[in-house]
Amino acid sequence: MTAHMSDSERFERLKRFFNNRDRLCKCLGISVIEIGHGTASTHMVIEDKHLNGADVVQGGAIFTLADLAFGAAANSHGTLALGVNMTIAFSKPGLSGELTAHARETAAAGPLSTYVVEVKDEAGETIATFQGTAYRKRDKIDLSAWG
Amino acid sequence: MTAHMSDSERFERLKRFFNNRDRLCKCLGISVIEIGHGTASTHMVIEDKHLNGADVVQGGAIFTLADLAFGAAANSHGTLALGVNMTIAFSKPGLSGELTAHARETAAAGPLSTYVVEVKDEAGETIATFQGTAYRKRDKIDLSAWG
Amino acid sequence: MTAHMSDSERFERLKRFFNNRDRLCKCLGISVIEIGHGTASTHMVIEDKHLNGADVVQGGAIFTLADLAFGAAANSHGTLALGVNMTIAFSKPGLSGELTAHARETAAAGPLSTYVVEVKDEAGETIATFQGTAYRKRDKIDLSAWG
Amino acid sequence: MTAHMSDSERFERLKRFFNNRDRLCKCLGISVIEIGHGTASTHMVIEDKHLNGADVVQGGAIFTLADLAFGAAANSHGTLALGVNMTIAFSKPGLSGELTAHARETAAAGPLSTYVVEVKDEAGETIATFQGTAYRKRDKIDLSAWG
Numbered sequence: 001m002t003a004h005m006s007d008s009e010r011f012e013r014l015k016r017f018f019n020n021r022d023r024l025c026k027c028l029g030i031s032v033i034e035i036g037h038g039t040a041s042t043h044m045v046i047e048d049k050h051l052n053g054a055d056v057v058q059g060g061a062i063f064t065l066a067d068l069a070f071g072a073a074a075n076s077h078g079t080l081a082l083g084v085n086m087t088i089a090f091s092k093p094g095l096s097g098e099l100t101a102h103a104r105e106t107a108a109a110g111p112l113s114t115y116v117v118e119v120k121d122e123a124g125e126t127i128a129t130f131q132g133t134a135y136r137k138r139d140k141i142d143l144s145a146w147g
Numbered sequence: 148m149t150a151h152m153s154d155s156e157r158f159e160r161l162k163r164f165f166n167n168r169d170r171l172c173k174c175l176g177i178s179v180i181e182i183g184h185g186t187a188s189t190h191m192v193i194e195d196k197h198l199n200g201a202d203v204v205q206g207g208a209i210f211t212l213a214d215l216a217f218g219a220a221a222n223s224h225g226t227l228a229l230g231v232n233m234t235i236a237f238s239k240p241g242l243s244g245e246l247t248a249h250a251r252e253t254a255a256a257g258p259l260s261t262y263v264v265e266v267k268d269e270a271g272e273t274i275a276t277f278q279g280t281a282y283r284k285r286d287k288i289d290l291s292a293w294g
Numbered sequence: 295m296t297a298h299m300s301d302s303e304r305f306e307r308l309k310r311f312f313n314n315r316d317r318l319c320k321c322l323g324i325s326v327i328e329i330g331h332g333t334a335s336t337h338m339v340i341e342d343k344h345l346n347g348a349d350v351v352q353g354g355a356i357f358t359l360a361d362l363a364f365g366a367a368a369n370s371h372g373t374l375a376l377g378v379n380m381t382i383a384f385s386k387p388g389l390s391g392e393l394t395a396h397a398r399e400t401a402a403a404g405p406l407s408t409y410v411v412e413v414k415d416e417a418g419e420t421i422a423t424f425q426g427t428a429y430r431k432r433d434k435i436d437l438s439a440w441g
Numbered sequence: 442m443t444a445h446m447s448d449s450e451r452f453e454r455l456k457r458f459f460n461n462r463d464r465l466c467k468c469l470g471i472s473v474i475e476i477g478h479g480t481a482s483t484h485m486v487i488e489d490k491h492l493n494g495a496d497v498v499q500g501g502a503i504f505t506l507a508d509l510a511f512g513a514a515a516n517s518h519g520t521l522a523l524g525v526n527m528t529i530a531f532s533k534p535g536l537s538g539e540l541t542a543h544a545r546e547t548a549a550a551g552p553l554s555t556y557v558v559e560v561k562d563e564a565g566e567t568i569a570t571f572q573g574t575a576y577r578k579r580d581k582i583d584l585s586a587w588g
Contacts, residue, residue, distance in 0.1 A: 021200035024208050027174070052218075053168035059218075059230055060211030061171050067206050071199075083206055084553055085526040085574050087234040087381040089408045089427045091401035106412055107385035107420035111552075111576065112525055114383045114423045116410050118400055126401035129408045131425045133383045133526050133574075135552065231406055232379040232427050234528040236555045236574045238548035253559055254532035254567035258405075258429065259378055261530045261570045263557050265547055273548035276555045278572040280379050280427075280530045282405065315494035318502050321468070346512075347462035353508050353524055355465050358501030365493075365500075377500055381528040 005143070010078060011035040013146035018072055020146075030065050032072045038105030038115075040072035045098050057094030057127075066117040066130035069103035073115050074134035080141055081113065081134040088130045097122040101130075111136050152290070157225060158182040160293035165219055167293075177212050179219045185252030185262075187219035192245050204241030204274075213264040213277035216250035220262050221281035227288055228260065228281040235277045244269040248277075258283050299437070304372060305329040307440035312366055314440075324359050326366045332399030332409075334366035339392050351388030351421075360411040360424035363397035367409050368428035374435055375407065375428040382424045391416040395424075405430050446584070451519060452476040454587035459513055461587075471506050473513045479546030479556075481513035486539050498535030498568075507558040507571035510544035514556050515575035521582055522554065522575040529571045538563040542571075552577050 005013075011034075018025070018032045025031065030044045044050070044065050052058040067086060074081035103117040117130035152160075158181075165172070165179045172178065177191045191197070191212050199205040214233060221228035250264040264277035299307075309326045312319070319325065324338045338344070338359050346352040361380060368375035397411040411424035446454075456473045459466070466472065471485045485491070485506050493499040508527060515522035544558040558571035 017200055022205060023196050023198045024175075024205035025199075027196045028171075028207075049170050049174045051170045052172075053164055058169060058171035058211070059214050059233070060175075060207060063210045063214070063233075064205070064207030067210070083237065085234070085236045085383070086206070086210075087232070087425055087528055089232045089379070089401075089406075089425065090230060091406065091408055092403045106423040107383075109386045109419070112383075112385065114385055114420070116423065116425070125403070126408070129400040129410065129425060131381055131383065131410070131423060135576075232530070234381055234572055236526070236548075236553075236572065238553065238555055239550045253570040254530075256533045256566070259530075259532065261532055261567070263570065263572070272550070273555070276547040276557065276572060278528055278530065278557070278570060282429075311494055316499060317490050317492045318469075318499035319493075321490045322465075322501075343464050343468045345464045346466075347458055352463060352465035352505070353512075353527070354469075354501060354505030357504045357508070357527075358499070361500050361504070377531060379528070379530045380500070380504075381526070383526045384524065 010143065011076065013143040014075060016146045017143060024064060025068055028061060028064060030068055032068060035072050035076050038073055038076055039103060040069045040076065041100060041102045042069040043098055043100045046094060046096050059090060062094060062119055062128050063088050065099060066101045066119050066128060069101040069117050070115045070132035073103035073105060074113055075141060078141060080137045080139040083132055084135045085133040086130060088128055090128050091126050094121060094127050099127060157290065158223065160290040161222060163293045164290060171211060172215055175208060175211060177215055179215060182219050182223050185220055185223055185255065186250060187216045187223065188247060188249045189216040190245055190247045193241060193243050206237060209241060209266055209275050210235050212246060213248045213266050213275060216248040216264050217262045217279035220250035220252060221260055222288060225288060227284045227286045230279055231282045232280040233277060235275055237275050238273050241268060241274050246274060304437065305370065307437040308369060310440045311437060318358060319362055322355060322358060324362055326362060329366050329370050332367055332370055332402065333397060334363045334370065335394060335396045336363040337392055337394045340388060340390050353384060356388060356413055356422050357382050359393060360395045360413050360422060363395040363411050364409045364426035367397035367399060368407055369435060372435060374431045374433045377426055378429045379427045380424060382422055384422050385420050388415060388421050393421060451584065452517065454584040455516060457587040458584060465505060466509055469502060469505060471509055473509060476513050476517050479514055479517055479549065480544060481510045481517065482541060482543045483510040484539055484541045487535060487537050500531060503535060503560055503569050504529050506540060507542045507560050507569060510542040510558050511556045511573035514544035514546060515554055516582060519582060521578045521580045524573055525576045526574040527571060529569050531569050532567050535562060535568050540568060
């Protein structure tokens, strides 16, 4: 069935797949809001459960927000991509309100692809910059259950 | 009071601080099990809430496990250290049982310090390799509440 | 004197400083071609001395090209910035002709700033994606000798 | 012929290959001094051509030193490994004398392997910490010319 699916239908199903099946993201209130060709956006609203001992958002929550955007963008081409290496640089603390992450593909050639993700707060200031490399398998992603 | 505290007492209080105040780690069942001079170990038992859409441990959970070991090691010297940059490379999926992370300081000079963290499964195989850089402030960590 | 210098004059002097004083880049034929506010571009023409055992450009040459763009961008604000952490992901081999790198600032707050650098070949395809974090000191860069 | 080669003979030939064929390393005076199972060491003596505008060793030279150790270790198993992602954290400036890098494999499973490299100065202090991920092809490395 997936062979006849439009890109926009595929992106919609992939979004549903992530938002229903990624249990860590569900536990943390992190969700995919948009997927395009080699791009994706995610968001979360800061809650008490995201904080560290210094009462700011724990790096692991920001990493997970960025990583989900990276994962959604890397899998936007319809074949399975696995995250193999990620780097994150923190610029300022996440304090309150909504955080959003936007992933953009910088390269996709052969078995590897690379993405840059910027995480911003409500004021539009960059909280973190993330770079991820994915290993691309030839397997098609089965989205037949997510129509 | 902290001036008269032994190192082992300080490590014990720091562990209590992380395990009580880091709400993301509490939410995810991640805890510090040991702190030494520039070293720390953390662990978690894999649960359904840690999994991604492929039914293996989400990278964000493994990152958080490694990051807590990094953070505990970086703060083991008694002055405040903030994580500024982290890299993680994934080697094999986390499937079930317990994961442990061990952080070791490779350099601490001037305002920056660097750590290597290895995350292993119960079979002792490396799940992920993590490298973190911390920015060291001069502020003492107040552990007076954690005796 | 630097107090009365225009931004464009400062960028020009900074470019002269890098292109005259960075001996590794001179040795490798790498130079800064443009500096702006938080941005910089560098280039090199591939020569035999840049190649590795597989007859493609050695990763260290591409890293140095990206790192110079990062360093020039990080120092574009007039105060000294030191590179503390860099990550590079390689997408395809550099074979021949000219390579260019362009650095863009994603965040500059407090003592740290972060940059994304994309390295491209003559066909405009991405060879490597680089992320760098700099530690910003308060010292002014003395460019009085480079007028 | 390679089928009957002992490991120590293979390590010796691989070292000869790198030290003769990697033209960037030859240009910079960087060489492999030892290769083992998943390990390798490299060294360089600091010269004027390695310096940056601040008269300390340019990050690109230290990266190349670490990257060669990583590359030699990743290729020590006899099949071709390509570096895909590297991270380097700088701890203190390289000023004079000899620098050495030692690479150690932390994981090798499936198509990827990961290495930690520590770069030290003559006093044994860590200059930089490096982490590298390699993509492992099935192709044998032909060392027949390096006996």
